Amino acid sequence: MTFAANTINVQSARLPYSTQHDYRFKDKHILSVSQFSVDDLAYVFDVAEEFRMIVRRLGVTDVLKGHVLATLFYEPSTRTSSSFIAAIQRLGGTVIPINEVRYSSVSKGESLPDTIRTLESYADVIVLRHPEKGSAALAARYARKPIINAGDGIGEHPTQALLDLFTILQERGGIDGMTVTMLGDLKYGRTVHSLARLLSMFRVKVNYISPEELRMPPELVAQLAERGIEQYEDTALEHVLPDTDVLYVTRIQQERFSDPKEYDRLKASYVITPEVMSRAKKECTLMHPLPRVGEISMDVDDDPRAAYFRQMEYGLYIRMAILALVLGKA
Amino acid sequence: MTFAANTINVQSARLPYSTQHDYRFKDKHILSVSQFSVDDLAYVFDVAEEFRMIVRRLGVTDVLKGHVLATLFYEPSTRTSSSFIAAIQRLGGTVIPINEVRYSSVSKGESLPDTIRTLESYADVIVLRHPEKGSAALAARYARKPIINAGDGIGEHPTQALLDLFTILQERGGIDGMTVTMLGDLKYGRTVHSLARLLSMFRVKVNYISPEELRMPPELVAQLAERGIEQYEDTALEHVLPDTDVLYVTRIQQERFSDPKEYDRLKASYVITPEVMSRAKKECTLMHPLPRVGEISMDVDDDPRAAYFRQMEYGLYIRMAILALVLGKA
Amino acid sequence: MTFAANTINVQSARLPYSTQHDYRFKDKHILSVSQFSVDDLAYVFDVAEEFRMIVRRLGVTDVLKGHVLATLFYEPSTRTSSSFIAAIQRLGGTVIPINEVRYSSVSKGESLPDTIRTLESYADVIVLRHPEKGSAALAARYARKPIINAGDGIGEHPTQALLDLFTILQERGGIDGMTVTMLGDLKYGRTVHSLARLLSMFRVKVNYISPEELRMPPELVAQLAERGIEQYEDTALEHVLPDTDVLYVTRIQQERFSDPKEYDRLKASYVITPEVMSRAKKECTLMHPLPRVGEISMDVDDDPRAAYFRQMEYGLYIRMAILALVLGKA
Numbered sequence: 001m002t003f004a005a006n007t008i009n010v011q012s013a014r015l016p017y018s019t020q021h022d023y024r025f026k027d028k029h030i031l032s033v034s035q036f037s038v039d040d041l042a043y044v045f046d047v048a049e050e051f052r053m054i055v056r057r058l059g060v061t062d063v064l065k066g067h068v069l070a071t072l073f074y075e076p077s078t079r080t081s082s083s084f085i086a087a088i089q090r091l092g093g094t095v096i097p098i099n100e101v102r103y104s105s106v107s108k109g110e111s112l113p114d115t116i117r118t119l120e121s122y123a124d125v126i127v128l129r130h131p132e133k134g135s136a137a138l139a140a141r142y143a144r145k146p147i148i149n150a151g152d153g154i155g156e157h158p159t160q161a162l163l164d165l166f167t168i169l170q171e172r173g174g175i176d177g178m179t180v181t182m183l184g185d186l187k188y189g190r191t192v193h194s195l196a197r198l199l200s201m202f203r204v205k206v207n208y209i210s211p212e213e214l215r216m217p218p219e220l221v222a223q224l225a226e227r228g229i230e231q232y233e234d235t236a237l238e239h240v241l242p243d244t245d246v247l248y249v250t251r252i253q254q255e256r257f258s259d260p261k262e263y264d265r266l267k268a269s270y271v272i273t274p275e276v277m278s279r280a281k282k283e284c285t286l287m288h289p290l291p292r293v294g295e296i297s298m299d300v301d302d303d304p305r306a307a308y309f310r311q312m313e314y315g316l317y318i319r320m321a322i323l324a325l326v327l328g329k330a
Numbered sequence: 331m332t333f334a335a336n337t338i339n340v341q342s343a344r345l346p347y348s349t350q351h352d353y354r355f356k357d358k359h360i361l362s363v364s365q366f367s368v369d370d371l372a373y374v375f376d377v378a379e380e381f382r383m384i385v386r387r388l389g390v391t392d393v394l395k396g397h398v399l400a401t402l403f404y405e406p407s408t409r410t411s412s413s414f415i416a417a418i419q420r421l422g423g424t425v426i427p428i429n430e431v432r433y434s435s436v437s438k439g440e441s442l443p444d445t446i447r448t449l450e451s452y453a454d455v456i457v458l459r460h461p462e463k464g465s466a467a468l469a470a471r472y473a474r475k476p477i478i479n480a481g482d483g484i485g486e487h488p489t490q491a492l493l494d495l496f497t498i499l500q501e502r503g504g505i506d507g508m509t510v511t512m513l514g515d516l517k518y519g520r521t522v523h524s525l526a527r528l529l530s531m532f533r534v535k536v537n538y539i540s541p542e543e544l545r546m547p548p549e550l551v552a553q554l555a556e557r558g559i560e561q562y563e564d565t566a567l568e569h570v571l572p573d574t575d576v577l578y579v580t581r582i583q584q585e586r587f588s589d590p591k592e593y594d595r596l597k598a599s600y601v602i603t604p605e606v607m608s609r610a611k612k613e614c615t616l617m618h619p620l621p622r623v624g625e626i627s628m629d630v631d632d633d634p635r636a637a638y639f640r641q642m643e644y645g646l647y648i649r650m651a652i653l654a655l656v657l658g659k660a
Numbered sequence: 661m662t663f664a665a666n667t668i669n670v671q672s673a674r675l676p677y678s679t680q681h682d683y684r685f686k687d688k689h690i691l692s693v694s695q696f697s698v699d700d701l702a703y704v705f706d707v708a709e710e711f712r713m714i715v716r717r718l719g720v721t722d723v724l725k726g727h728v729l730a731t732l733f734y735e736p737s738t739r740t741s742s743s744f745i746a747a748i749q750r751l752g753g754t755v756i757p758i759n760e761v762r763y764s765s766v767s768k769g770e771s772l773p774d775t776i777r778t779l780e781s782y783a784d785v786i787v788l789r790h791p792e793k794g795s796a797a798l799a800a801r802y803a804r805k806p807i808i809n810a811g812d813g814i815g816e817h818p819t820q821a822l823l824d825l826f827t828i829l830q831e832r833g834g835i836d837g838m839t840v841t842m843l844g845d846l847k848y849g850r851t852v853h854s855l856a857r858l859l860s861m862f863r864v865k866v867n868y869i870s871p872e873e874l875r876m877p878p879e880l881v882a883q884l885a886e887r888g889i890e891q892y893e894d895t896a897l898e899h900v901l902p903d904t905d906v907l908y909v910t911r912i913q914q915e916r917f918s919d920p921k922e923y924d925r926l927k928a929s930y931v932i933t934p935e936v937m938s939r940a941k942k943e944c945t946l947m948h949p950l951p952r953v954g955e956i957s958m959d960v961d962d963d964p965r966a967a968y969f970r971q972m973e974y975g976l977y978i979r980m981a982i983l984a985l986v987l988g989k990a
Contacts, residue, residue: 065719065720066718066719066720066750067719067720068719068746068749068750070742094749094754096742096745096746096749097757098738098742110950110951110952110953111958113958114950114951114952115738115951117969117972118739118742118950118969118972119742121743121969121972121973121975121976122742122743122745122746122972122973122976123746124719
């Protein structure tokens, strides 16, 4: 797979099956997007694409038959846990879902390392969601089985970033040369931080559109600048919309605004409506990590450029790929 | 299968395998009992009977191998969710159980259509339980995958009504000519409303026994009258018990009675005891949707006429049939 | 398998496959350790050892394909429920997990017998965790399918005791002649009570080390004395540690001490540290049912004598054995 736009259509490209005996992810933890090289990404996406075709044709494979996934969620996330549960099942494996950590021995004071070591007695791989940054790395330090970070507070959520990039590739056929605009709460949004880091590995331009109070953290902007990424910040979407290839919208809570008038002023351009989309490129790809609460009008859902539900589905294939890869079965 | 009583014994009848290539339910939503014709019912029941025999003999089939069911329960129902989970598993499929909607993104304000569209990215069919009437129809409007209504508030719970009718057929060999007596809270009971609608498609007599405050809604009585169904209302079971072929008992909460003396007066005949059963027909079939809280004495459980636990089991086969049919695999 | 120490190494011993057609546990409930003879234990452990080797080699078997387990937990226990879920899945079966009893019809007042009879309509075997002593026996009285007691309040938790004994056998190659020291809260600890009963079937010496307030119940001491078991009680571990072959540590809550000074005084020897282990036998096996909350320092985890995480894993094989045996498929 190449990441150059318009040269290869990912959806129709023949897969490089030479990657099949590549065990670079076997027994590895998946903690951060920073552990992936461009070549790694291409490899993961090739496997994800392969699983996409298998699911379309057959619904399921037996690749992970006999393998057990434990989903350990210290905070609820229906979307992410459902996606991993579907992923292991469509690979022929099974799941131990642990969603009620607040009632379990964990909440009685057991340490995360002990919980991890208990679960790895039963399961072959553990997906961890935890409110504290660094928790996945802590778990990984003690685990003999692969840990997949499914969100550690304000830290990372690497499979989300992978699926976001995979979505762009699937929808657009490439990433190089694209202008990606991120809109909304860019200060607290773990999703956009990880995606920005991933994008910095390619030849893209990135626009940050947010209220003053919710700007992209300067450290991150500096990091991308160092890598030579062209960046632009603004509070108004209209200035960049006509040149945007990918519009990535995030949730923005009214309460975040110190000045309610500021909210009212910006709202018009921050809520994506058919009217806003009428001013976007004909090929603009509209994304959102979901759940949305009003940032994108439901009237936009039928617009072929609205990719956020397909984005969910791509997440399934990315998670299938990650599970198969860390278990050495891709 | 014929619905005429005493002419064919459903349990021993050879199944009309000609129905096997009938795809009338493929990709369809199951929202209401009103979408089933008599012929549809016969078809569903044939498939359910087939699965009953398979489960008895083998425990499981591979009919839905590779298929994933999402059970989306906005209110808890151990019985219904367990039944669907067992059904998909005994068909060789797997399940994404979502029971904690109150903690999930859903409760953070996500709309039902968005949740449905997310889940259908992972699953092939969705069972929905929601406290609001019309929610299943709303979900169906947005879904590309089949939605099965497992209860929408005071609305419908079609698979419950189907299993109730299937129970009568299995226990009695037919339905035509039967006298069905419904007892208890007939005003608020979704179960008896749906069953009454289904029964109106056959040549039956229906008795409604309830306290004055909890009578069957007049609209429903009118509907059945229009279809020519003989109906009779009373507050005392004793008047109809000797002629009752099927006694369908529902939960009645003491608090529903405005006059406690009225409760005490009626209680004797509203609580089914061995003494009450001694005045019932020798062949009377005693049903209850469960859970019961005192309406049927545990002393009755060993009475061969007590069909309520078998009724649960028939529910498994009905749900297997519905899942297989909407996925085009029956 | 023999229980004599040092004569047969369980881990390398060839299994007596003649046990394969032994159906002594088929359709039986597993309610208490007292239902097992020494011969029964050897049989269960042979099957568990067989499954251990299968899991190591293949991850999974199809022994229970088509079988459905219901895990009915009236109180949360991530560890126990996860272990049973992994066990049924690694046997090729599936699970209906019911963990939210507080929200279900059960909590609306349904009786345990009704819940059991409903679940056995869907499942082939039921694992029950319930806060009240005797609840498993009550459930068993009404069930047509096997009930496995996974803890009934201050009653029993037989699979825990079985896995504890299996751990000793696996780690030490035998049990006869061993000195087992139990440490911590011996008054309220269901785990040590059941284990003491099991141990009394063998030629062992048992030490009880606890604060005065939390001594082993006199009735139990009397029972073991009757069987000729040598027992010794003390408040200080140091007196018995040098002669201890198996040190079984349990959780002890500071609040249990009436005198905080007493806690501080005993704490030093009640918390297992590398320093304490330096005074233990070179072959001493250190066990804990987990979760621990400070009773064993994490610094001890890398000590090869620390067996508590392996103990968890042995639990998986014991539960696989019990499930397969009661379903007649071992």
